[in-house]
Amino acid sequence: MKGVKTEVFKQNKREQFKFDVNRYRKDFPILAEQIYGKPLVYFDNAATTQKPQVVIDAISNFYEKSNANIHRGVFLLSQKATEAYENVRKKVCHFIHAPAPEQVIFVRGTTEAINLVAQTFGRMSVREGDEIIISTMEHHSNIVPWQMIVEQIGAKLQIAPINDDGDILVEEYKKLFNSKTKLVALCHVSNALGTVNPVKELVSIAHASKVPVLIDGAQAVPHLQVDVQDLDCDFYAFSGHKMYGPTGIGVLYGKWDLLESMPPFQGGGDMIRSVTFKKTTYSNPPFKFEPGTPDIAEVIGLGAAIDYLTSIGLEQVGSYEQELLGYATEILKQIPELHIIGEACEKASVISFILDEIHPHDIGTVLDHEGVAIRAGHHCAMPLMERFSVPATARASFSFYNTKKEVDVLKQALLEGVRILK
Amino acid sequence: MNDLKELYQELILDHSKKPQNFHVLEDATCTVEGFNPLCGDRYTIYLKVSGDLIHDVSFQGSGCAISKSSASLMTQTLKGKTVSEARQWFERFHSIISAAPGSSHQVKDLGKLAVFSGVSEFPARVKCASLAWHTVRAALEGKSNPVSTE
Numbered sequence: 001m002k003g004v005k006t007e008v009f010k011q012n013k014r015e016q017f018k019f020d021v022n023r024y025r026k027d028f029p030i031l032a033e034q035i036y037g038k039p040l041v042y043f044d045n046a047a048t049t050q051k052p053q054v055v056i057d058a059i060s061n062f063y064e065k066s067n068a069n070i071h072r073g074v075f076l077l078s079q080k081a082t083e084a085y086e087n088v089r090k091k092v093c094h095f096i097h098a099p100a101p102e103q104v105i106f107v108r109g110t111t112e113a114i115n116l117v118a119q120t121f122g123r124m125s126v127r128e129g130d131e132i133i134i135s136t137m138e139h140h141s142n143i144v145p146w147q148m149i150v151e152q153i154g155a156k157l158q159i160a161p162i163n164d165d166g167d168i169l170v171e172e173y174k175k176l177f178n179s180k181t182k183l184v185a186l187c188h189v190s191n192a193l194g195t196v197n198p199v200k201e202l203v204s205i206a207h208a209s210k211v212p213v214l215i216d217g218a219q220a221v222p223h224l225q226v227d228v229q230d231l232d233c234d235f236y237a238f239s240g241h242k243m244y245g246p247t248g249i250g251v252l253y254g255k256w257d258l259l260e261s262m263p264p265f266q267g268g269g270d271m272i273r274s275v276t277f278k279k280t281t282y283s284n285p286p287f288k289f290e291p292g293t294p295d296i297a298e299v300i301g302l303g304a305a306i307d308y309l310t311s312i313g314l315e316q317v318g319s320y321e322q323e324l325l326g327y328a329t330e331i332l333k334q335i336p337e338l339h340i341i342g343e344a345c346e347k348a349s350v351i352s353f354i355l356d357e358i359h360p361h362d363i364g365t366v367l368d369h370e371g372v373a374i375r376a377g378h379h380c381a382m383p384l385m386e387r388f389s390v391p392a393t394a395r396a397s398f399s400f401y402n403t404k405k406e407v408d409v410l411k412q413a414l415l416e417g418v419r420i421l422k
Numbered sequence: 423m424n425d426l427k428e429l430y431q432e433l434i435l436d437h438s439k440k441p442q443n444f445h446v447l448e449d450a451t452c453t454v455e456g457f458n459p460l461c462g463d464r465y466t467i468y469l470k471v472s473g474d475l476i477h478d479v480s481f482q483g484s485g486c487a488i489s490k491s492s493a494s495l496m497t498q499t500l501k502g503k504t505v506s507e508a509r510q511w512f513e514r515f516h517s518i519i520s521a522a523p524g525s526s527h528q529v530k531d532l533g534k535l536a537v538f539s540g541v542s543e544f545p546a547r548v549k550c551a552s553l554a555w556h557t558v559r560a561a562l563e564g565k566s567n568p569v570s571t572e
Contacts, residue, residue, distance in 0.1 A: 365429070391484045420427070
């Protein structure tokens with residue numbers, strides 16, 4: 001563990017950084033659940049986070065008191081629902097430091113956001129023989145949409161390699177650019193390794209060649225303060241459910257000129273200016289990209305999640321999670337059979353590991369019996385597994401509601417697993 | 423932890439660490455790949471069948487203790503059996519691993535395969551135990567496309 005984040009952690013430690021984790025745990029009703037008679041230890045936060053009561057309440061309150069379809073309704077209830085929906089757009093704008101709410105498009109999740117860009121910007125800008133750069137550590141959601149588009153067009157993917165620690169090889173990445181490069185798509189934080197990529201630097205390298213960049217921020221928004229203007233990325237995508245909000249809602253941010261020039265992704269109601277059987281004209285962004293009745297209640301829930309995260313403060317959240325990551329890394333390394341995959345300079349609170357001679361699935365089953373939920377498998381990053389020559393890993397991913405005591409439970413459960421399975 | 427021991431019985435762990443018939447079959451008459459896309463478990467099953475008789479069966483690949491030991495014990499079970507006997511074994515095996523959790527489902531004449539009776543208590547692992555069997559069934563039905571559990 002090295003890098004900037006660790007420095008923050010050390011500094012906070014010096015200042016006797018106190019984060020009242022038990023206070024926040026009470027906000028999450030599910031954390032009181034038991035699994036096989038044991039307290040739930042939820043370490044699958046990179047897959048989805050649990051929901052605080054305020055988010056659950058926001059959704060049920062909306063259905064109980066404010067439900068109506070948005071836009072175009074002349075009655076008060078519809079106007080209120082519209083206002084609540086559009087207010088969340090402003091919240092998201094503020095949350096990621098976007099220049100204007102109109103640059104925030106609501107989608108189903110990160111996957112849909114990336115597909116949207118692939119099928120609109122991609123189809124518009126990529127021609128036969130062109131190239132799109134991604135990296136070895138991408139989630140399938142940031143590989144497959146590009147693969148689909150390059151296959152349709154006759155273009156090709158270029159892959160930026162990583163080193164054994166899980167850091168992107170910046171010099172190798174630089175060499176991939178040429179006159180045929182039309183887009184770069186990279187993750188901000190790797191879901192399988194935890195690597196925090198130097199996004200600002202990677203964006204500026206791409207911009208030097210006048211190539212726009214999409215950032216998959218699904219794993220970043222719950223852990224770090226994201227400033228899309230500072231990063232200067234052209235698109236930024238993330239999901240609500242990985243940041244304590246509901247499933248079924250996500251965000252695509254885009255630079256205005258790009259959003260304006262892109263054709264619509266899907267057609268339908270609410271995205272049009274006028275329709276005749278001869279010709280349809282489209283609305284401006286964001287509405288051009290939001291056809292049909294959107295996930296209104298989920299947007300409201302996302303707004304509550306943003307308020308909740310902001311009230312704790314992402315800096316506090318990040319510092320505490322770094323402390324947990326440091327502790328867990330140290331504790332897990334005490335198990336001789338355990339090997340951590342991914343020790344990048346800067347990491348989010350994710351630990352991927354393998355155990356000698358024991359398949360991650362078997363370890364997952366044993367941990368489950370101890371109440372510990374982790375993920376075992378390829379983490380939708382099969383090319384990355386191939387890079388490390390492993391079929392799968394076990395992954396523990398931590399949230400600010402996890403405790404050091406829970407990390408100790410994980411260690412004990414792993415030792416039990418080694419005892420049973422080895 | 424009692425039911426965990428039901429799942430990870432000695433015989434299962436032995437076969438996962440030292441799988442039997444774990445090699446390529448050079449004179450195979452039929453080769454089919456089985457894959458669980460959710461977890462990445464992947465096996466290739468080799469069969470040497472002439473007429474109605476399974477002369478030899480072997481496998482290669484990687485996966486968890488349950489899937490590997492299941493493949494290993496399956497190859498031991500099916501060697502020397504007829505195709506219709508193999509189908510019966512598939513049905514018997516399938517009925518014990520997919521019994522409703524908590525039920526005391528009994529199947530007679532399971533031989534060593536009885537060791538997998540604990541799997542039914544772990545619905546998330548049923549597909550691990552059945553991967554090799556589904557693959558071999560597809561092979562015997564003359565299908566050559568890779569078998570997926572999803």
